[in-house]
Amino acid sequence: MTTTSGEFALLDETWSSVTPPAARRMLIAAAAAFSVRGYHATTTRDIAAQAGMSPAAVYIHYRSKEELLFQISRIGHATSLSVLTGVSEVDPVERLAAAVRAFASWHAEYHTTARVVQYELSALTPEHLAEVVELRRRIEAAVRDMITEGVRAGVFDVPDVRGATLAVLSLCIDVARWYQPSGRRTPTEIGDLYADLVLRMVGTPT
Amino acid sequence: MTTTSGEFALLDETWSSVTPPAARRMLIAAAAAFSVRGYHATTTRDIAAQAGMSPAAVYIHYRSKEELLFQISRIGHATSLSVLTGVSEVDPVERLAAAVRAFASWHAEYHTTARVVQYELSALTPEHLAEVVELRRRIEAAVRDMITEGVRAGVFDVPDVRGATLAVLSLCIDVARWYQPSGRRTPTEIGDLYADLVLRMVGTPT
Numbered sequence: 001m002t003t004t005s006g007e008f009a010l011l012d013e014t015w016s017s018v019t020p021p022a023a024r025r026m027l028i029a030a031a032a033a034f035s036v037r038g039y040h041a042t043t044t045r046d047i048a049a050q051a052g053m054s055p056a057a058v059y060i061h062y063r064s065k066e067e068l069l070f071q072i073s074r075i076g077h078a079t080s081l082s083v084l085t086g087v088s089e090v091d092p093v094e095r096l097a098a099a100v101r102a103f104a105s106w107h108a109e110y111h112t113t114a115r116v117v118q119y120e121l122s123a124l125t126p127e128h129l130a131e132v133v134e135l136r137r138r139i140e141a142a143v144r145d146m147i148t149e150g151v152r153a154g155v156f157d158v159p160d161v162r163g164a165t166l167a168v169l170s171l172c173i174d175v176a177r178w179y180q181p182s183g184r185r186t187p188t189e190i191g192d193l194y195a196d197l198v199l200r201m202v203g204t205p206t
Numbered sequence: 207m208t209t210t211s212g213e214f215a216l217l218d219e220t221w222s223s224v225t226p227p228a229a230r231r232m233l234i235a236a237a238a239a240f241s242v243r244g245y246h247a248t249t250t251r252d253i254a255a256q257a258g259m260s261p262a263a264v265y266i267h268y269r270s271k272e273e274l275l276f277q278i279s280r281i282g283h284a285t286s287l288s289v290l291t292g293v294s295e296v297d298p299v300e301r302l303a304a305a306v307r308a309f310a311s312w313h314a315e316y317h318t319t320a321r322v323v324q325y326e327l328s329a330l331t332p333e334h335l336a337e338v339v340e341l342r343r344r345i346e347a348a349v350r351d352m353i354t355e356g357v358r359a360g361v362f363d364v365p366d367v368r369g370a371t372l373a374v375l376s377l378c379i380d381v382a383r384w385y386q387p388s389g390r391r392t393p394t395e396i397g398d399l400y401a402d403l404v405l406r407m408v409g410t411p412t
Contacts (some may be wrong), residue, residue: 036328038244118383119325122242163391163399166384167377174380177324178372185369193369201406 014079014110018071023061026051027075030068035112039069039120069120070128076117077135080106085142092150093204097195099146100172105191107175114176143168147202157203168198220285220316224277229267231257233281236274241318245275245326275326276334282323283341286312291348298356299410303401305352306378311397313381320382349374353408363409374404 018024029051033042044065048055062068083106087098107114124132144165150156158164175190185193224230235257239248250271254261268274289312293304313320330338350371356362364370381396391399 037246040243040247041245119321159402160399164403167400167403170380170384171373171377174376174383177380177383178376193366194373196365197370197373197407200409201403203406 014075014113017075020061022051022053022057026053026058026061027068027071030065031072031113031116034069034072034116034120039065039116039123044068066123066125066128069116070124070132072113073117073121073124073128073132074135076110076113077132077139079110080114081135081139081142084139092146092153093155093199096146096150096156096202097199099143100168100198101191101195104172104175104194105187107172108179108187108190111176111179114173118173118176140165140169150202150204155204164202167201171198220281220319223281226267228257228259228263232259232264232267233274233277236271237278237319237322240275240278240322240326245271245322245329250274272329272331272334275322276330276338278319279323279327279330279334279338280341282316282319283338283345285316286320287341287345287348290345298352298359299361299405302352302356302362302408303405305349306374306404307397307401310378310381310400311393313378314385314393314396317382317385320379324379324382346371346375356408356410361410370408373407377404 015024015028018027026047030042030047033046033050037046042065044058045055047065047068048058051057058068062071080103084099084103087095087102089095089098121129121132144161147156147158147161147164147168151158151161171194175194179187179190221230221234224233232253236248236253239252239256243252248271250264251261253271253274254264257263264274268277286309290305290309293301293308295301295304327335327338350367353362353364353367353370353374357364357367377400381400385393385396
């Protein structure tokens with residue numbers, strides 16, 4: 001795995017919603033640990049050590065290791081949803097381009113968090129998974145609505161809206177897998193590239 | 207994780223190259239176990255139990271757990287490379303479409319193997335990783351050559367060949383993450399959808 005310090009050192013909106021600071025520090029430590037060794041190979045003791053706290057301190061803030069994963073997953077999904085829907089553009093072409101630009105570059109910038117969020121879904125309890133699945137449904141609906149809007153406006157040509165939605169989301173999410181901070185493209189450049197490719201996918205001449 | 211029995215029950219070309227049968231059975235058991243709990247949380251004891259063998263039997267065929275991961279990764283990458291380059295079409299448009307169709311549907315059909323292959327790279331030794339990286343370089347070169355050929359023939363319009371190559375590969379590989387055998391699309395249908403979307407990405411009217 002790539003080094004996670006850069007990403008987790010950012011005191012950004014994602015994690016600042018978690019209070020008190022000790023609970024936030026633990027969540028950040030858990031996300032880093034899960035991303036390196038996987039959820040099942042990480043113990044609450046590992047997480048406490050990484051956060052510079054005692055193993056017992058974990059249980060003051062979280063019921064279990066799974067609760068930590070759930071909070072990372074819930075916050076990660078909610079943040080990526082707000083990134084996707086937070087675009088201000090009204091024109092369907094510009095709106096989809098802006099949403100893809102934001103969503104793809106978020107997955108580069110927060111690649112370690114995004115990996116944990118995407119690859120460890122099967123470790124969630126059924127109740128927690130249901131809550132995350134509802135956020136995923138809203139993410140999917142947001143992209144589908146943007147594509148549908150462009151089709152209605154006559155500016156997109158999409159024979160299979162569900163299929164295109166799936167591909168757009170998949171393309172952006174997979175940035176988290178291959179992105180490396182040392183690579184040739186910055187998160188912003190990836191966002192620009194992907195906005196262009198997605199507009200081509202939906203049949204808009206660029 | 208989804209159930210793995212269907213995929214691993216297939217006595218296909220991927221695993222039939224592994225001999226003797228006991229070594230093959232162990233590799234299949236290891237891929238299944240890694241896909242469910244992750245590489246670091248899986249022990250050689252778990253793998254032996256899943257293969258119906260004694261823990262000591264693992265070491266007759268493999269030096270270590272990492273050797274098992276390496277063989278899965280090597281064979282997985284080599285197979286996906288041969289799937290990608292095994293297309294017989296000569297026309298650049300048809301060739302890229304056929305390659306994407308084959309590569310994307312392979313990642314659906316063999317999603318559990320592909321997940322292990324893609325998500326556990328960081329657990330390989332530097333020597334083994336170098337060998338896998340060389341296969342990845344060849345996979346990337348194969349797609350880049352196909353796109354370059356279409357640009358040269360004047361049938362593709364691609365401002366950023368490297369960027370398009372990255373996106374095509376990413377789109378197909380990420381099928382392994384989201385594909386579910388119980389989902390609405392078969393591997394063949396996913397291949398067809400993606401061939402169409404990729405031709406749009408490279409600027410070919412479909």
